[in-house]
Structures are given as C-alpha cells and as structure tokens.
Amino acid sequence: MVRTIMTSRKRKVREDQDEDDLNLHPTTLMTPGAVYVWGEGDCGQLGTGPDLQGRYRPTPLASLAKDVIQVKCGGMHSCSLKSDGTVYTWGVNDESALGRVCDDDGSTEPGEVVGIEGEKVVQFSCGDSHTATLLRD
Numbered sequence: 001m002v003r004t005i006m007t008s009r010k011r012k013v014r015e016d017q018d019e020d021d022l023n024l025h026p027t028t029l030m031t032p033g034a035v036y037v038w039g040e041g042d043c044g045q046l047g048t049g050p051d052l053q054g055r056y057r058p059t060p061l062a063s064l065a066k067d068v069i070q071v072k073c074g075g076m077h078s079c080s081l082k083s084d085g086t087v088y089t090w091g092v093n094d095e096s097a098l099g100r101v102c103d104d105d106g107s108t109e110p111g112e113v114v115g116i117e118g119e120k121v122v123q124f125s126c127g128d129s130h131t132a133t134l135l136r137d
Contacts, residue, residue, distance in 0.1 A: 030058070031060075031065065031066070033065075033066045033067050033068050033069070033083075034060055034061075034064065034065045034066060034068065035047075035060070035061045035064040035065075035068050035071055035080055035110075036058035036059060036060050036061070037055060037058070037059055037061060037078070038054075038055040038056065038057060038058050038059060039054060039055065040054045041053060041054045041055060042054070043076045043091060043092045043105075043106065044090060044091050044092065044105070044106050044107060044108035044109075045073070045076050045077055045078055045090070045091035045092065046059070046078075046090075046091075047061050047063075047064075047078060047090035047091070047108065047109055047110045048061070048108070048109075049108050049109050050108055052108065061110060063088075063109060063110050064080055064082075064088060064110055067082045067083045067084065068080045068081070068082055068083075069081055069082065069083050070123075070124070072124065072125060072126045073126060074091070074097060074126030074127055074128060074129070074130070074131065075092070075094075075127070075128035075129060076091050076092035076094070076106075077089060077090065077091030077092050077093070077094075077097050077098060077106065077126065077131070078090055078091050078126070079124060079126050079131055080110065081121055081123075081124055085119065085120035085121045085122070085136075086112055086113075086121070087099070087112070087113040087116070087121050087124060087131075087133060088110040088111060088112055088113070089107070089110065089111065089113055089131060090106070090107050090108065090109055090110045090111065091106055091107070092105070092106040093105070093106035093107065094106075094128075094129040095129040095130060097126075097127075097129050097130050097131050098111070098113070098131070099113035099114065099115065099116075099131055100112065100113055100114045101114070113131075113133075116133065116135070119135045119136075120135065120136040121133045121134065121135055121136075122134055122135065122136050
C-alpha cells in the first residue's frame with residue numbers, strides 16, 4: 001500500500017487521522033491506490049479523456065480511483081497495475097504498445113489490456129513503444 005501524507009495549513013498529518021480534525025486544502029488530499037497525473041497531455045498520455053491539455057497540478061483519473069499498486073510511463077503512453085493483477089494502458093499506441101484495440105492514434109482514457117485476462121500480472125515495464133509484463137506462475 002502507498003502511504004500518503006496530507007498537509008494541513010498548520011502541520012503534517014498521517015492518513016489514518018480523522019479528516020474532521022483537519023483543515024485540508026482540497027488539492028492536498030490524495031487517496032491511496034488512486035492515480036493522479038500532471039504534465040504534458042497532447043498525445044493522450046495523461047488519460048484525462050478528449051481534453052488533451054496539460055495539467056499543472058495533480059489531477060485524479062476517475063477510472064483509476066482505487067486499487068492501483070503501480071504506475072509506469074513509456075515514451076508517450078502510461079500503464080497502471082491494479083491489485084487484482086489487471087493492467088490498464090493509455091496514450092499513444094505506437095507499435096501496439098497499449099496491448100488493446102483502440103484508435104490509430106491511441107487512447108486518451110485508460111483501458112484494460114487484452115490477451116492476459118485471468119492471469120495475475122505481478123510486475124510490468126514500459127519503454128518508448130512497448131510494454132512488458134511478468135505473470136505469476
């Protein structure tokens with residue numbers, strides 16, 4: 001599990017403290033297991049949908065709001081691994097790096113990789129135009 005530190009205006013607090021006791025700014029609260037993206041998005045690599053503008057602040061991806069245990073980035077695509085072993089990809093689909101059927105240009109939203117359904121992915125990596133997975137025996 002990823003431990004998240006939230007910052008109040010007065011002090012740092014642990015995620016297990018009661019939120020009612022905190023005076024948090026809404027942009028500082030990050031949910032463990034959720035994917036947040038920022039930076040350049042002109043090729044869909046942020047996964048924020050048809051709005052391809054960049055993000056200057058961390059922006060949550062609603063479709064990956066929980067149970068994500070890893071996120072990695074390739075040249076112009078991104079991938080995430082959920083705790084159930086499913087892999088989601090988005091961005092440019094050069095050389096079929098996304099591992100699923102999508103538009104010629106790629107996908108601006110996360111979608112599940114096909115062909116490994118029912119398998120338990122334990123690790124993965126992304127390169128410029130490829131994605132590789134390691135399956136549990």
